Amino acid sequence: MEEVGVLVVGAGPTGLGAATRLNQLGYEDWMLIDKFDEPGGLACTDVTPEGFLYDMGGHVIFSHYQYFDELIDAAIGVGDAYWNTMQRVSYVWIKDRWVAYPFQNNISALPKEDQITCLEGLVDAKVRVATAQDKPKHFDEWILRVMGEGIANIFMRPYNYKVWAVPTPDMQCAWLGERVATVNVSKAIANVLNNKEEGNWGPNAIFRFPKEGGTGAIWKGVAKLLPKDKQQYGPNMEVTGIDKDAQVATLKDGRRIKYKALLSTIPLDIMCTFTGRPELSSNTTDGLFHSSSHIIGLGIRGKCPHGLKCWLYFPEDNCPFYRVTIFSNYAEKNCPESSKKLPTLCMGDGSDVPDNLKGDREGPWWSLMFEVSESEKKFVNQDPVKLGGTAGTWPDVVRDTIMGAINTKLTTADCEIVSIYHRRLFYGYPTPSVGRNSVLEEALPHLRKHNIWNRGRFGSWKYEVANQDHSCMLGVEAVDNILSGAREMTLEYPDIVNKKKNTELLYLKKGAV
Structure with a gap:
């Protein structure tokens, strides 16, 4: 049996953050394992045969931590030669028009009757908040109190159902923080009267890529900064069992690794089952509910017709996706070089390619990345469907996405699709369900008693601290807790770390490299 001081399971942002901290502090008795062939976890990037890149969702870099900034600069490089710094240009497609994000601050762009409905709801909500005697019991009640019935019905309820794949009453509201913009009623009224657009809300108004x-x-890049001999990748590295009492992890190939401390990014529901608490793992809104994500990409011939738009929101039922990233706008190399010759697979509506458009031809190219949620409460059709031309057979959700792109004016029926991508992530979003906190209050201490620090997007199941910077720091801070008993600020105090770059919490005395 192998033995190690700290076993790190999972080479996503959390595991790599943990390994970085172990290496930085000079603690040598550690090992990092991952069942995939390369690091990245849910923050990986796939490349299609045609040369189009797709992330596993709309990832961008904005940070609450100097430590994180220093680490990724060390991994990629410093400055404009390595990074694009961009202003978010984000819109909601609704009522057959673009409305600036956040929707609730820009109802002036809606038809007059909807403006009136939204304003009436806002006024009612202001009265409701003033007379409320207790906190809202769930997300839906929070929406009504803050925004009113109009915005709830037109945007917040349908959009959030498409994102989370559960109705809003099934979600708590303690997670909100900086994630959802509230509404200044006076400003909303003034914006309607002055027909004014208001954007750039939130911490990611400026981001890097x-x-x-x-x-x-x-x-x-982060993995390359670490000792190669302490990292092991591949399907045989999958953890298939944990003996919490003996402190032994069993791998798919039968290897057994005894550890003093286990820093795991294994989804919490699985870890609870591994450690004899399966009752804590039920996928219900009374417990650890999660959705799955379908990532769908289209590579298209021509120049992008949408200007500098970055990511876009779609609350209506004329398309299956809730968010679209114009991924070609993030970086030129997210698409093949314009000189590369590619054949057209099918037309923009999935139909056959006419003879005059057949054959390999040069670009330029642009690309769209779509996100579709799925859960037991939201069905997604994955039956195989044959598309026209040489596009081949894809799950029905891909065809629905292609048609939804036309319905929402993202593409046209006569555009040329040269690349199609689809990947289903079983673990997509850790839902902040109404019953989540009661499970976390029992599950995480249960694991900690057995020297298991379960951390990360699904490891600790806290969406409010599940961005890349948060996830990385969950690993960093867990190591500090393991080695010196330091408080885990990101895990324990999400509201504090999300308020600003709080320099007291940033490890300024010991940088990332």
């Missing part, structure tokens, strides 16, 4: 390699390049 690697010039090359997508988000996955960041984490491959």
Whole structure:
């Protein structure tokens, strides 16, 4: 049996953050394992045969931590030669028009009757908040109190159902923090009267993105900063069992690794089952509910017709996706070089390619990345469907996405699709369900008693601290807790770390490299 001081399971942002901290502090008795062939986890980037890049969702870099900034700069490089710094240009497609994000601050762009409905709801909500005697019991009640019935019905309820794949009453509201913009009623009324657009809300109004390699390049770069002999990758590295009392992890190939401390990014529901608490793992809104994500990409011939738009929101039922990233706008190398010759697979509506458009031809190219959620409460059709031309057979959700792109004016029936991508992530979003906190209050201490620090997007199941910077720091801070008993600020105090770059919490005395 192998023995190690700290066994790190999972080479996504959390595991790599943990390994970085162990290496930085000079603690040598550690090992990092991952069942995939390369690092990145849910922050990886795939490349299609045609040369189009797709992240596993709309990842961008904005940070609450100097430590994180220093680490990714060490991994990628410093400055404009390595990073694109961009202003978010984000809109909601609704009522057959673009409405600036956040929707609730820009109802002036809606038809007059909808403006009136939204304003009436806002006024009612202001009265409701003033007379409320207790906190809202769930997300839906929060929406009504803050925004009113109009915005709830037109945007918030349908959009959030498409994102989370559960109705809003099934979600708590303690997670919100900086994630959802509230409404200034006076300003909303003034914006309607003055027909004014208001944007740039939130912490990611300015963001960074690697010039090359997508988000996955960041984490491959972080892994390269670490000793190669302490990292092991591949299907045989999958953990198939945990003996919590003996402190032994069993791998798929039968290897057994005894550890003093286990820093795991294994989804919490699985870890609870491994450690004899399966009753804590039920996928219900009374417990650890999660959705799955379908990532769908289209590579298209021509120049992008949508200007500098970055990511876009779609609350209506004329398309299956809730969010679209114009991924070609993030970095030029997210698409093949314009000189590369590619055949058209099918037309923009999935139909056959006419004879005059057949054959390999040069670009330029642009690309769209779509996200579709799925859960037991939201069905997604995955039956195989044959598309026209040489596009081949794809799950029905891909065809629905192609048609939804036309319905929402993202593409046209006569555009040329040269690349199609689809990947289903079983673990997509850790839902902040109404019953989540009661499970976390029992599950995480249960594991900690057995020297298991379960951390990360699904490891600790806290969406409010599940961005890349949060996830990385969950690993960093867990190591500090393991080695010195330091408090885990990101895990324990999400509201504090999300308020600003709180320099007291940033490890300024000991940088990332």
